[in-house]
Amino acid sequence: MTHEEIATRLQEALGKDRVLTGDENVAPYMKERRGFYPGQGRIVVLPENTTQVSEAIRTCTATGAKxxxxxxxxxxxxxxxxxxxxxVVLSLRKMNRVRRIDADDNTMVAEAGCVLRDLQKAAADMDRLFPxxxxxxxxxxxxxxxxxxxxxxxxxxxxNTRALTLGLEVVLPDGRIWSGLSALHKDNSGYDxxxxxxxxxxxxxxxxAATLRLFPRPRQRRVALVALRDLAAALPLLRAAQAESGDAVVACEVMGAGAVAMPVRHIPGCTNPLPGAPWYLLLELATPDPRADLAAALDAALETARRTGGMKGAEVAEDERGGAALWRLRTCIPGTQGHEGASIKHDISVPVHQLPTFVEAALAAVAAEDPTVRPCVFGHVGDGNLHFNLTQPEGWEADAFMERRPRFNQLIHDLVMRFDGSVAAEHGVGQIKGEEMRRRRDPVAHDLMRRIKTALDPDDLMNPGKVVLG
Ligand SMILES: Cc1cc2nc3c(=O)[nH]c(=O)nc-3n(C[C@H](O)[C@H](O)[C@H](O)COP(=O)(O)OP(=O)(O)OC[C@H]3O[C@@H](n4cnc5c(N)ncnc54)[C@H](O)[C@@H]3O)c2cc1C
Incomplete structure (x- = not known):
């Protein structure tokens, strides 16, 4: 069927209001952040409940749409x-209700279209944390x-999100609804x-929809920016902070000098209080225990780092405002990279203890390939997950730099594999890494994934051409 005929059938099934057509109407749903895969669709469906999702899927099957x-x-x-x-884009944005929130159970049932920030707020209103x-x-x-x-x-x-989830409600490719919104913390009644x-x-x-876990809300919080002598100093400092605080480290983000420079250059009022270091660690400690002495724990950890020579300096935030200012140095990196030109990005992970060796090898490989490329490296050091991004050299054309993406991808990803890492650490596979995963995935794992896909979705209705290619 043509897209016009598919749209008509969807409108008959769901009502005109729930089916968008026309280039202007569908344009926001066709935007793709990185500009590599702008959406080519002409139809967007906006169901308001699970039954309508099921109806939309059945109609797509009947019309041959994906x-x-x-x-x-x-x-x-x-x-x-x-x-x-x-x-057909099936947007969940109109399914945005919190169906239930239970402070005794420490759970919340939220629909798929709930904005993450709203869920954090809904939990906080119940004196809980959705982390x-x-x-x-x-x-x-x-x-x-x-x-x-x-x-x-x-x-x-x-x-990660998996660890925060107790149950799901899912509409299957055949239109059936799996109501798995369990609130059970224990359930060994078969495959998960x-x-x-x-x-x-x-x-x-x-x-x-999903049943999500909630946690006690922290009563105190300490945020520190630490200037490191080198990347190898990050892990000992993290471990010291965990040991001194009774495992109260809730975030531990590493940033190379090239990454911190981005928000400092492009966000008015954003400053680095400790300029001149090659690496920075942003540490946040938080605890629901009102009697814990987080300040003393942080001081002790910093003192250890000072004694061992790993630390060049530290800035501990005085209050929430100061903490937010330090956090901006990290959270504004992804949004400001674009101001410096094109970026070749690598969302990778390696075993945590291997990070310094990996980064040293990767930076050397990049410099050997082209010393004018500007590394912008940051990420979640406690999880071994880095965004090993490369910014275009000054004076280059963006397109010319991006032509070198396959070469740099191969260079970095080969190295990641040598370190037993993952080339799709937290952003997923999507279209961008489908082909590469087919080549690099363990063949047994790839075969199992294909069988699962075929068993659940024999007609390849759901999001074809993504994640597991044939
Ligand atoms: C500035 C910035 C910072 C980011 N930082 C991080 C980060 O620190 N960590 C991180 O993990 N990610 C990060 N991301 C990536 C992104 O925000 C996450 O992947 C996020 O989880 C995507 O959520 P979304 O609602 O936007 O999903 P979408 O972009 O709408 O969809 C993502 C994928 O999930 C599928 N999908 C969406 N909804 C459903 C559904 N209801 N059922 C089945 N499939 C569905 C889509 O088909 C698609 O394949 C960042 C992105 C930006 C722009």
């Missing part, structure tokens, strides 16, 4: 972009977070189905 689920559309790997005009936090939290939604198994800033303490859908990037079904 389904591309989308939540906040902040993904960085082209996973939410339709590849042609008969791929998932990403720089995109004002736009991304929990459905997308689940579908990408998002990581972010607090993984070192609370784990929710874990199949978490991180599947819309290729196995549409996540419509």
């Amino acid at each position: 389904v591309v689920p989308q939540s906040g559309n902040t993904g960085l790997v082209g996973g939410g972009s339709p590849r042609n005009e008969t791929e 998932l936090s990403l720089p995109s939290e004002f736009q991304c939604c929990i459905g997308g977070n689940l579908a990408t198994n998002a990581g972010g800033l607090n993984v070192v303490q609370y784990g 189905l929710k874990d199949l859908f978490i991180g599947s990037e819309g290729t196995l079904g549409v996540i419509t």
Whole structure:
């Protein structure tokens, strides 16, 4: 069927208001952050409840259309972009209710289109913490977070999205609804189905709601920026802070000098209080224990780093405002990279203790290839996850630099594999890494993934051409 006929059938099934057509109307859903995979679709469906999602999927099956689920559309790997005009964007944005929140159970049931920031607030209103936090939290939604198994800033303490999830509601490719919104902390009654859908990037079904874990809300918080002598000093400092504080480190972010320079140059009022170091560590300690002495714990950890010579200086925030100012140095890096020109990005992970050796080898490899390329390296050092990004040399044309993307990708990703790492650490596979994953994935793992995809979605209805290629 043509896209016009598909749209008509969807309008008949769901009502005209829930189906967008026309270039102007669908344009916001076709934007793709990095500009590599602008959406080619002509239809967007906006269901308001799970039954309508099921109806939309059945109609797509009947018309031969494919389904591309989308939540906040902040993904960085082209996973939410339709590849042609008969791929229908199924946007969850109108499914944005918190269905239940229970402070005794420490759980919340939220629909896929709830913006992450709103869920953090809903938990705080109940004197609880929902710890998932990403720089995109004002736009991304929990459905997308689940579908990408998002990581972010607090993984070192609370784990990634998978670890925060007890149950899911999913509409399957055949239109059936799996009501798995369990609030059970223990349930060994067979395969853990929710874990199949978490991180599947819309290729196995549409996540419509989730039961999420809540935690006691921190009563105190300390934030420090530490200037390091070298990257090798980061891990001992993290371990010292964990030991001194009774494991109260909730975030531990590393930033190279080239990365910190970005927000400082491009955000008015954003300053680096400790200029001149090659590496920086942003540490946040927090605890629900009102009697704990976090300030003393942080001081003790910093003193250890000073004694061992790993630290060049430290700035400890006096209050929330000061802490927020230090955090801006980190959270504004992704948004300001673009001001410096094109970026070749690598979202990678290696075993935590290998990070300094990996980075040394990777920087040497980049310099040997082209010493004018500007590394912009930052990330979640406690999880071994780095954004090893390369900014175009000054004076270069963006297009000319991006032509070298395959070469730099290969250089860095080969090295990652040598360190037993992952070339898709937290952003997912989407379109951008599908081909590469087919080549690099363990063949047994790839075969299992293909079988799972075929078993659940034999007609390749859900998000084709993403994650697991044939
Ligand atoms: C400035 C910035 C900073 C970022 N920082 C981080 C970070 O620190 N850590 C991190 O992990 N990510 C980060 N990201 C990437 C992105 O925000 C995350 O991947 C986020 O989880 C995507 O959520 P979303 O709602 O925007 O999903 P979308 O972009 O809408 O979709 C992402 C993928 O999930 C699928 N999908 C979406 N909704 C559903 C659903 N309901 N059911 C099934 N499949 C679905 C889509 O098809 C697509 O493949 C960042 C992005 C930006 C722009």
